Amino acid sequence: xxxxxxxxLMLLLSSFVLSSYAKEFMKIASVEPVLVQKGEQKNWCSVCxxxxxxxxxxxxxxxxxxxxxxxxxxxxxLAYDMQNHELDGDIKVVDASTQELxxxxxxxxxxxxxxxxxxxxxxxxxxxxxxxxxxxxxxxRGKIVDFASALKMAQDSLKTDSAMVLKKKKKKIYPMGKKVxxxxxxxxxxxxxxxxxxQLKADITTKKLCKHLKEKQLQAVALxxxxxxxxxxxxxxxxxxxxxxxxKCPVCGxxxxxxxxxxxxxxxxxxxxEKHLSFDGVADMMKFYFHPNxxxxxxxxxxxxxxxxxxxxxYSQKSIDATKAFYVIGSDIYGPMGNELIPFEYEDEAKTFSxxxxxxxxxxxxxxxPSEIYELDE
Amino acid sequence: MRSKINxxxxxxxxxxxxxxxxxxxxIMSIFTLLTFLLTSVFFITNSIKYELQxxxxxxxxIIVQKIKAGRHYDIDESVVDDVLDIxxxxxxxxxxxxxxxxxxxxxxxxxxxxxxxxxxxxKSFENIIEDFDFATLEQTPSMVVGRGVxxxxxxxxxxxxxxxxKPDGSLKRVDVAGVFxxxxxxxxxxxxxMPKETLKEIFGMDEMQATDIVVKVKNPQxxxxxxxxxxxxxxxxxxxxxxxxxxxxxxxxxxxSGIFLALFVIAIFTFFIIIYDKxxxxxxxxxxEIGILKAIGWKIDDILKEKxxxxxxxxLFAYLLGVILALLYVYLFQAxxxxxxxxxxxxxxxxxxxxxxxxxxxxxxxxxxxxxxxxAAIIIPSWKIATLEADEVIR
Numbered sequence: 001x002x003x004x005x006x007x008x009l010m011l012l013l014s015s016f017v018l019s020s021y022a023k024e025f026m027k028i029a030s031v032e033p034v035l036v037q038k039g040e041q042k043n044w045c046s047v048c049x050x051x052x053x054x055x056x057x058x059x060x061x062x063x064x065x066x067x068x069x070x071x072x073x074x075x076x077x078l079a080y081d082m083q084n085h086e087l088d089g090d091i092k093v094v095d096a097s098t099q100e101l102x103x104x105x106x107x108x109x110x111x112x113x114x115x116x117x118x119x120x121x122x123x124x125x126x127x128x129x130x131x132x133x134x135x136x137x138x139x140x141r142g143k144i145v146d147f148a149s150a151l152k153m154a155q156d157s158l159k160t161d162s163a164m165v166l167k168k169k170k171k172k173i174y175p176m177g178k179k180v181x182x183x184x185x186x187x188x189x190x191x192x193x194x195x196x197x198x199q200l201k202a203d204i205t206t207k208k209l210c211k212h213l214k215e216k217q218l219q220a221v222a223l224x225x226x227x228x229x230x231x232x233x234x235x236x237x238x239x240x241x242x243x244x245x246x247x248k249c250p251v252c253g254x255x256x257x258x259x260x261x262x263x264x265x266x267x268x269x270x271x272x273x274e275k276h277l278s279f280d281g282v283a284d285m286m287k288f289y290f291h292p293n294x295x296x297x298x299x300x301x302x303x304x305x306x307x308x309x310x311x312x313x314x315y316s317q318k319s320i321d322a323t324k325a326f327y328v329i330g331s332d333i334y335g336p337m338g339n340e341l342i343p344f345e346y347e348d349e350a351k352t353f354s355x356x357x358x359x360x361x362x363x364x365x366x367x368x369x370p371s372e373i374y375e376l377d378e
Numbered sequence: 379m380r381s382k383i384n385x386x387x388x389x390x391x392x393x394x395x396x397x398x399x400x401x402x403x404x405i406m407s408i409f410t411l412l413t414f415l416l417t418s419v420f421f422i423t424n425s426i427k428y429e430l431q432x433x434x435x436x437x438x439x440i441i442v443q444k445i446k447a448g449r450h451y452d453i454d455e456s457v458v459d460d461v462l463d464i465x466x467x468x469x470x471x472x473x474x475x476x477x478x479x480x481x482x483x484x485x486x487x488x489x490x491x492x493x494x495x496x497x498x499x500x501k502s503f504e505n506i507i508e509d510f511d512f513a514t515l516e517q518t519p520s521m522v523v524g525r526g527v528x529x530x531x532x533x534x535x536x537x538x539x540x541x542x543x544k545p546d547g548s549l550k551r552v553d554v555a556g557v558f559x560x561x562x563x564x565x566x567x568x569x570x571x572m573p574k575e576t577l578k579e580i581f582g583m584d585e586m587q588a589t590d591i592v593v594k595v596k597n598p599q600x601x602x603x604x605x606x607x608x609x610x611x612x613x614x615x616x617x618x619x620x621x622x623x624x625x626x627x628x629x630x631x632x633x634x635s636g637i638f639l640a641l642f643v644i645a646i647f648t649f650f651i652i653i654y655d656k657x658x659x660x661x662x663x664x665x666x667e668i669g670i671l672k673a674i675g676w677k678i679d680d681i682l683k684e685k686x687x688x689x690x691x692x693x694l695f696a697y698l699l700g701v702i703l704a705l706l707y708v709y710l711f712q713a714x715x716x717x718x719x720x721x722x723x724x725x726x727x728x729x730x731x732x733x734x735x736x737x738x739x740x741x742x743x744x745x746x747x748x749x750x751x752x753x754a755a756i757i758i759p760s761w762k763i764a765t766l767e768a769d770e771v772i773r
Contacts, residue, residue, distance in 0.1 A: 116456065168462050171469060172496075179495045184513060211513065217495060261597060315466040317596045333599065352465040356603050 025115050025140065029056030031099050036061050036069045040202035046070040047077035048119060048165075049197025049222055051215055057096045058118045058125065060104065063089040074118035076161055079154040091147075096125040097132045108133040109150040113142030120161045124150045163348075169223060177224025180217045185210035191230040197222050241265050241310055241319045243278045250277055250295045251284040252337055259336045261317060264343075267308040270299035274307075282311055282327065282341040283376055290370045311343040314353065318345070323365045326350035329372065330360025339376035341368065387680065391687035394667075405652065406696045409752070412649050413700025413744055414707070419638055420740040421708040422716055423631075425732040430627050432733075434620050438499060438592035439601050441618040442608055450616075452587040457612060461593055464607050466600040471499045472588035474574045476581055478542065482534045487527055489570045491577030499592050506571055510556055519579075520555035521572035528557050545582035552576060649748070653755045660759050668763045669771030681764045682757060689756035693749045701741065709734050 033056045035042040045052055045059075052059050055073040062078060063069050064085035072078045078091070093104040107126040110133050117123035123142075127133035133144050145153075181187075189209050194200040200222045204210050210221060241263040243256045256263055256278040264285040267276045277298055279285035289309070292300050300306065309322035314333075320343065327341040328350050334340065342359075344350035350362045363372075395402045442461070444453035453472075461470040474491035490503075494512035498504050510522050521540075523531070531540055531554070542550045552572065578585065593608070595601050598621075605617045660668075671681055707713060712732055763771060 164463055168459060171462055172458075175497060176495045183495075212517070220495070261599070314597060315600065316468070349465045356465075 025096075027055045027057045027115075027118065029053050029099060033059075034061075034101055035071065037071050037198070038068060040206050041196075041198040042071070044198035044201050045073035045077055046196060046198055047072060047080050049201055049219055050119075051219075054215075055118045057094055057099065058123070059094050061092040061101065062087065074120065075124050075150060075154040076117075076119040076158065079151060079158055080162075082155075083158075093126040095128045095132075097127060097136070100128070102126065102128045105147045107147060109145050109147060110136050110140075110142045111145055111150055111153060113137070113140040115140055119165055120154065120157060121164065122153065122157065124154065126150075169227070173220045174224050174228050176217070177220035177222070177228070180210070180213065180221040181224060181229075184213060184217070185221060189225065191225055194226060194230070197226055200226060239319045240317060241278070241312055247278045249280045249284055250298055251279060251287050254280055254336065256280045260312075262312060262335045262340070264311040264322065265309070265319075266300070266306050267310075268300040268305045269307060270305075275299060281335040281337050282322075282343055283335070283339065283373055284337055285309070285311070285322075286341065286368055286370075286373045290373070313345045314342045315344065315349055320345045325365060327363050327365070327368065328354045328357070328359040328361075329363060329376075331357040333357050341373075341376075384680075384683065387684045388687050388691075391684050391691060394684075394688055395692060402692060406692055406699075408648065408652060409693060409696035409748065410700045410703070412645050413697050413748055414703045415641065415645050416744045416747070417701050417740065418704035418708050418713060418716060419642070420737070420744070421704060421735070422713050422732065423635070423638075424735045424737050424740065425708070426631070428735050429733055430624075430631075434624050434627070437620050437623065439595050439598070439620050440593035440605055440608070442591040442593065442612070443616045443618070444590075444612075444614060445616050446614070450590075452583055452589065453591060453615070455586045455588050457591055457615075460611055461591065461608060464604055466595055466597060466604055467593055468596040469497055469594040470591055471496060471594075472591050473499065474577050474581075474583070474589050476577075476589060478570075478580070480530065480534075483530045485530055485568065487568055487570050489521075489572065489577055489580070491574035492571060493574050499594070503571070506558065509558075512573060515555055516573045516575065518553060519551070519572070519576045520553040521570050521576070522556050522558060523554055523571075524558055524569045526568050527570055528554070542580045544580055550576075550580050552580075653751060660763060664760075665763050665771055668760060669766075669768050672764065672768035673772065678761075678764045682761055685756055685760040686753060689753045690749070693752040697745060697749055701744070708732060 033053050035052060037046065043052060044050065045055075050073040052071055052073060058074045060072040060075065060078045061069060062072070062081075064081065065088045067085065070081065072081065091104040092101045093107055094100070095102050095107070096110075104126065107128060108130050110123075110125045110127065112122050113125065113136070115123045115125065125136070126147075127136065130144070136142075137144060185204075186209050191200075194203070197219075201218055204213070204218060204222065210218075213221065240260070243260070243263055243265075245255070245257050247256045248254065249256050259280045262281045264279045264282050265276050266279075266285065266288065267274060269275075277288070277300070279288065288295055289303060289306070292298070292302065310319045311322045311325055312318070313320045313325070322343065325343045325345060326347045326349075327343055329341055330339070331342055331354065333342060341363075342350075342353060342357075344353060347362070353359065354362050442453065442457065444451045455472045458470045458472050461467055475489060477486045477488050479486050492498065492503050492507070492512075494507050498507070506522060515521070531537070537554075539551050539553045542552060544550050558569075558571075577583075578587075583589075593604065595604050601619050601621050605619045609615065609617050668681055671684075672678075676684075708716075709732060717732070
C-alpha cells in the first residue's frame with residue numbers, strides 16, 4: 001500500500017503547487033522588498049503611510065529635491081508628492097511580475113486592468129518587458145501605455161481619488177483610529193514633531209507610544225492623530241434638525257415631526273430672542289423664504305432677519321447649511337408635500353442622485369427662483 | 379335628580395330579556411360570535427404584523443453575499459471599500475460568522491467574530507466589547523461564550539479552554555475568557571464571540587475574506603437604489619434588503635387577508651340581517667307591550683330608556699363575552715384554526731408565538747361597529763310605536 005499512498009501524496013502536492021500558480025494576482029511582495037527610507041519608517045509609504053510590502057508591486061522610489069529618498073505605495077502618492085516637490089533624478093518602480101526595481105520611464109504600463117488600483121480606481125502596473133505586459137493584458141485586460149501617460153492619468157484623477165480615499169477615511173478609519181487611540185495609546189503624544197504618517201508610525205512602534213498594534217490599527221491611529229487631532233479639524237458630529245411635536249409648517253399647516261427626513265428650518269431674531277420655524281420640506285421653506293408675510297405673522301418679515309437656514313441632507317440625514325447646499329429639482333422622489341427640492345451637502349452627491357432618480361437639474365441656493373418652486377406644485 | 383339611573387327600569391329591562399329567553403339567547407350568541415370573530419382576526423393580524431416588523435427590524439438593511447455555484451461563499455473584504463463609495467451608504471461592515479459543530483455533544487455553536495475597534499452592527503456586541511478587553515483576547519486567542527455553551531463545554535471537561543478543529547485537521551486552542559451575563563441580552567445562549575482573526579483561522583478563511591457584508595443606509599428611501607448599485611458592481615452577489623423581505627412578507631399577508639375578507643363579509647352580513655329584521659318593525663307582541671306600558675302611565679321617555687337598557691345590556695354583554703373569548707382563543711390557545719389562514723405557507727417562518735399586543739383601537743373599532751348599531755336598531759322602532767296613542771297600539 002505505501003506505493004498508493006505516495007502516489008496520492010504526490011497528486012495532492014502537485015495540486016497544491018498548481019493551485020498556487022493559478023492564484024489571483026496579489027500586490028504583496030513575495031520576495032524580500034527593497035526599502036530605501038531611513039530607520040523604522042522605511043516600512044511605510046512616505047505620503048499615505050500604507051505598508052510598502054503589502055503594496056510592493058505598485059510601489060515607487062523617487063528622489064526629490066532637498067529630501068531623503070522617498071518610497072511610495074503607488075503612482076497616486078508619487079503624483080501627490082510631485083505637486084509639492086520637484087523631482088531630482090530618476091524614478092524607480094517595482095516590476096509587477098519580476099518584483100525587481102526598474103527605471104519607471106522605460107517601463108511598460110498596463111492601465112485599467114481587472115486588478116484594483118492602489119488608492120485609485122484604475123490600476124497602473126509597471127513591467128520591464130513588453131512581452132510580460134502583453135501576457136498580463138491577455139489575462140487581466142487593460143491596455144499598455146508609457147510612464148508619461150500613466151503619470152498623467154494619476155495626476156488627472158488625483159482629485160477624485162483623494163475624495164474617494166477621504167470618504168473612506170471619514171467613514172471607517174478615523175472612528176477606528178479614535179477608538180484605538182483612546183484604548184491603547186498614551187494620551188500625551190506630542191504631535192508637533194510629526195509631519196508624515198510613516199514617521200509617526202515608526203515612533204509609535206519603536207518608542208512604544210501605544211500598546212502592541214496590528215498594522216491596520218496602527219495605520220488608523222496614525223492617520224487619526226495626524227489628520228484629525230493635529231490638524232484640529234472639528235470632528236463631524238452628525239446633527240439632526242430637532243423639532244418638537246407641536247411645531248407645524250407655516251406654509252402647509254402639517255405637523256413637522258412626522259417627517260423627520262425632510263425637515264428644514266429658518267432661524268430668526270424676533271424681539272431680541274432667537275426663534276425658529278420648521279418646514280416639512282425645502283419647497284415649503286422656499287415659499288416662506290421668498291414671501292415671509294404671505295403665510296401669517298410669525299415675527300419675521302424680511303429675508304434679512306433670517307440668521308440661519310438649515311435643511312436635511314438627503315443621503316446623510318444631517319443638518320446642513322441651506323445656503324451652501326445643492327438642490328435637485330424634478331426627481332422621482334417625493335416629499336410629504338409632493339414634488340420637492342432634494343438638498344445635498346456635496347455637489348457630486350447631488351449629481352449622482354440626479355442621475356439615479358431622473359432629476360431635471362441641480363441648482364444652488366441662490367439660483368432657486370419662486371416660479372420654479374410654484375411649478376413643482378403643478 | 380332626573381338624570382339618576384332608574385334601577386327599576388334596569389330591573390324591568392333584565393326581566394324583559396329573561397322573559398324572552400330563547401330570542402335573547404339567540405341574538406346574544408350571534409352577537410358574541412360576530413365580535414369574537416372580528417376581534418380575534420384583528421388580534422391575530424396585529425400580532426403577526428408586530429412579529430414580522432420586529433423580525434425585520436433586527437436585520438441589517440442590506441446584506442451582500444457572494445454566490446458561487448449557487449451557494450453562499452466567502453466574500454472579499456475589499457468589497458467594503460467599493461460599497462462605502464456608493465452615495466448614501468453610511469457604513470459597511472464585513473461580518474465573520476458561522477457555525478461550529480461540536481460532535482461530542484451533538485450541538486452547533488454559532489460563532490461571531492468581532493473587531494473591537496470597528497463600528498459594531500449590533501448593539502449587544504458593543505456591550506461585550508465594553509465588558510471584555512478585546513486587545514488581550516486577541517493576543518492569547520480567547521473567546522467569550524454564552525451560558526449554554528459554557529455548560530456544554532463543561533460536560534466534555536473543557537473548562538478553561540476549547541480545542542477547535544480547523545478545516546485542515548489541526549487543533550486550535552482558544553481560551554474561555556468569560557461568560558456573557560444575562561444583561562447583555564444576547565439573542566441566543568449558544569453563541570460564542572471572539573476576535574475576527576482567531577475565527578478566520580478556525581474557519582480556515584483567507585485573511586482578506588469575510589462571510590458577508592452588511593450595509594447601513596441612513597435614508598431608508600435609498601436602500602433599493604444602493605442595493606441595485608451593489609448588484610451592478612458585483613453581479614456575482616446576492617443582495618438581501620429588509621425592504622425585499624418586508625414586501626414579500628406583506629404580499630403573503632395581503633393574500634391571506636383576502637381569505638379573511640370573505641369571512642368578515644359573511645359575519646357582517648349575518649349581523650345586518652338581524653339588524654334589518656329588528657329595524658323593519660317590532661313584532662305585534664312587542665308593540666302590545668309598549669302600548670300596555672303607556673296605558674298604565676309610562677312616559678315615552680321611560681319606555682325609550684327601558685328599551686335602551688335592554689339593548690345595551692344585551693349588546694355590551696355579548697361584546698365583552700366575545701372579546702374575552704377572543705383573547706383566550708388567540709393568546710392562550712394561539713388561535714388554532716384561524717392562525718393557519720395567515721401562516722400556512724412555508725415562506726413565513728413556521729414556529730413562533732403570537733405576541734400579546736393590546737390594541738385599544740381594535741377594541742373601539744369593533745365596539746362602535748356593533749353596539750351602537752344594535753342599540754339604534756332597537757330604539758328607533760320603539761320610539762315610532764311609543765309616540766302613538768296607547769289605544770291605537772293595543773287595538
